[in-house]
Amino acid sequence: IHVTQSPSSLSASIGDRVTITCRTSQGVKKDLAWFQQKPGRAPQLLISGASTLESGVPSRFSGSGSGTYFTLTINSLQPEDLATYYCLQVYNYPSTFGPGTRVDIK
């Protein structure tokens, strides 16, 4: 299953609402996760099952979608949200990551 993300990068201001899109080449139901990777750090799981926020993840993060179209939204962007965001389909093997979306702060 091929996974795409858009945009590849974006720049937004503090307090902005940011939306990242992930598309899969085949339907994956809701078997999709979102990860945040800050510079020089290991990735962190933000959202599983397309929309379930992991424990400890700020509520400004949310996910939605099913089938082939998914979104990650950051409400009220914060300075610490500077990172690259990846989606991952786990519907079937091999699991496949999207290419990533880099989020910069203006």
Place this chain on the structure above:
Amino acid sequence: DVQLVESGGGLVQPGGSLRLSCEGSGFIFSDYYMDWVRQAPGKGLEWIGRIRNKPANYRTEYGASVRGKFTILRDDSRNSVFLQLNSLIVDDTAVYYCVRSSFKYLSHWGQGTLVTVSS
């Protein structure tokens, strides 16, 4: 707290082999599926593979680019999972992450170990 500590990375010549190790603590290691993910310098994430637990017969899955070249093993008595890397090429240069899976999802990540393939 869940901790995963990788080791075994380093410089290896093209065509060489390397075995990475990952020791888990803070959880019942034998209960979980374990994955490996890699990231080439300045690039995105690539899922390498998974080894299931004993109830699932330790079955493994691999990504297309590493199938037949890399092997995932585990030793539950040592709370450890291993990644055997063979026939290495320059494009295998990457940080290799050990990851614990929870209900299909890659929930806990180690800090990674760098493998550099160069002559």
